[in-house]
Amino acid sequence: MQEFDLVVIGGGPAGIAAATTASNHNLDVLLIDERSTLGGQIYKRVGPGFEVKNSIKLGADYLRGEVLIKSLTKSNAEVMLETTVLSVEDSQVIVVTADNKYESIKYKKLLITPGAYDRPVVFPGWTLPGVITAGAAQSLVKTQRVLPGSKIFFAGSGPLALAFPAQLSKMGANIVGIIEAAPRPGLVKSFRIAKSLRGNLDLIRDAFFYQFHLVKSRIRIKYGRIIVSANGTDRLESITYARVDKNWRPISGTEKTVPADTLCIGYGFFPSVELFKILNCEMSYDESRGGTVVQLDEWGSTSLPNVFGAGDGTGVSGSYVAILNGQIAALRIAYELDKISEKTLFSLSKSIRKEVNLRKKFQKAINHAYAVKSGIYQLASSETIICRCESIPLKDLLPIIESTSDFSVVKAYSRCGMGLCQGRNCQRQVSALIAAKHGLDLGKIPGTTPRFPAKPVLLGQIADSSIRDEKYFIDEQ
Numbered sequence: 001m002q003e004f005d006l007v008v009i010g011g012g013p014a015g016i017a018a019a020t021t022a023s024n025h026n027l028d029v030l031l032i033d034e035r036s037t038l039g040g041q042i043y044k045r046v047g048p049g050f051e052v053k054n055s056i057k058l059g060a061d062y063l064r065g066e067v068l069i070k071s072l073t074k075s076n077a078e079v080m081l082e083t084t085v086l087s088v089e090d091s092q093v094i095v096v097t098a099d100n101k102y103e104s105i106k107y108k109k110l111l112i113t114p115g116a117y118d119r120p121v122v123f124p125g126w127t128l129p130g131v132i133t134a135g136a137a138q139s140l141v142k143t144q145r146v147l148p149g150s151k152i153f154f155a156g157s158g159p160l161a162l163a164f165p166a167q168l169s170k171m172g173a174n175i176v177g178i179i180e181a182a183p184r185p186g187l188v189k190s191f192r193i194a195k196s197l198r199g200n201l202d203l204i205r206d207a208f209f210y211q212f213h214l215v216k217s218r219i220r221i222k223y224g225r226i227i228v229s230a231n232g233t234d235r236l237e238s239i240t241y242a243r244v245d246k247n248w249r250p251i252s253g254t255e256k257t258v259p260a261d262t263l264c265i266g267y268g269f270f271p272s273v274e275l276f277k278i279l280n281c282e283m284s285y286d287e288s289r290g291g292t293v294v295q296l297d298e299w300g301s302t303s304l305p306n307v308f309g310a311g312d313g314t315g316v317s318g319s320y321v322a323i324l325n326g327q328i329a330a331l332r333i334a335y336e337l338d339k340i341s342e343k344t345l346f347s348l349s350k351s352i353r354k355e356v357n358l359r360k361k362f363q364k365a366i367n368h369a370y371a372v373k374s375g376i377y378q379l380a381s382s383e384t385i386i387c388r389c390e391s392i393p394l395k396d397l398l399p400i401i402e403s404t405s406d407f408s409v410v411k412a413y414s415r416c417g418m419g420l421c422q423g424r425n426c427q428r429q430v431s432a433l434i435a436a437k438h439g440l441d442l443g444k445i446p447g448t449t450p451r452f453p454a455k456p457v458l459l460g461q462i463a464d465s466s467i468r469d470e471k472y473f474i475d476e477q
């Protein structure tokens, strides 16, 4: 079995920065990612078969990613792509590799940087073809250079509600409307954001260019509106939105319907916490960073010895914080493995920490301005499918929720959360219904308890074909 000083799970900004830093301090490093290219979500590369002739044309994020990936390639870190981590146990990560091999890899230290995924939002029609998450639309454009539709409506909240449609529009997409659930930032919120600008001018510059592009293209953002329904028979034909009250509940009588063939949903992200949960790390709840998050100390260390976390998978804080926290965790790991002295650890991490603090201050101001409100969990009608893997509508869940405040009981009685996504799409929605019904705090409702395998895998990939038990096998003649 192979053994490394450090195994990094995730090849996004956090994982790449950490693996590079650790390798440059003479650690034996392996970085694993399930995708075919490095870069994670924000620095996603174009897909196999494409040739990039002029990377400048692909925008600033692409170039930033290129620099980061080059620094990793120059280091001695090993990289395993198209390799999915299914679990972690006994200081080993269990993976399925690109050539369908089921392997265990031993580590002295583990850094988990799995990133985040789009917040699923449940409303009538959300499962119609033509309704996609903003991240999916972004992936189509970034990796395949394909636009998701010809009349695209965008519903979301936060800075990415500005960035996504602007990025799509720059690619030639026809954006027919943008709604933002939060109100336009007033004086107090704008002042708070302005106070945290130091160290974040690059983000403001990006926001300015996105805004400028939208204004130039005559695309207006309508504030204080939320998606109410996606309408159509076999696929999306139109969308309906409405004004919201201060808790993001639609105000009856203010609905408007707009023809569209694509609806992009972008109300933020949830951290991918499955591996931390499998390991039994201490978790907590912070809605502003995506909900369930792993508890870390100032070095990125979890409650378990030798297990660290960084990036959006530990609480959504953006790519800059992901890079910096990845570096801090790598330095700490180098120190714990006697590769650098305590003095070097503190001197190298000091300036990084200073930058993290400035970035976090800005992030906090943004989170405050665009905080998700409870109305986002109240958009479904009784016929709306809540668990899309198992096709379970709200009306089938309500009687169960009446009598229990435990998500696993709802799951056991209804199969909600037992499908391919293992509750990633429906669990928060069900927990919010439970919280509302029983007057509980959403953060206090225990979520799913992920087990091996953390990601869906074919049985054939993990079965050991050398073990034969005649009563279970039928030999083909």
Ligand SMILES: Cc1cc2nc3c(=O)[nH]c(=O)nc-3n(C[C@H](O)[C@H](O)[C@H](O)COP(=O)(O)OP(=O)(O)OC[C@H]3O[C@@H](n4cnc5c(N)ncnc54)[C@H](O)[C@@H]3O)c2cc1C
Binding pocket: 009, 010, 011, 012, 013, 014, 015, 032, 033, 034, 035, 039, 040, 041, 042, 043, 083, 084, 085, 086, 113, 114, 115, 116, 117, 118, 134, 135, 136, 138, 160, 163, 164, 269, 272, 310, 311, 312, 313, 317, 318, 319, 320, 322, 454, 455
């Ligand atoms: C859908 C989406 C769109 C975004 N768009 C923007 C944007 O336009 N602008 C912006 O500034 N920020 C954007 N962000 C935020 C930005 O992408 C993140 O802040 C940043 O990528 C976080 O870096 P990370 O390294 O923590 O995670 P990621 O970049 O998400 O990288 C995590 C990596 O871990 C891998 N991974 C996860 N689980 C496993 C496993 N079990 N086995 C193997 N590999 C695994 C994934 O394949 C991925 O490559 C977006 C985020 C998301 C989720």
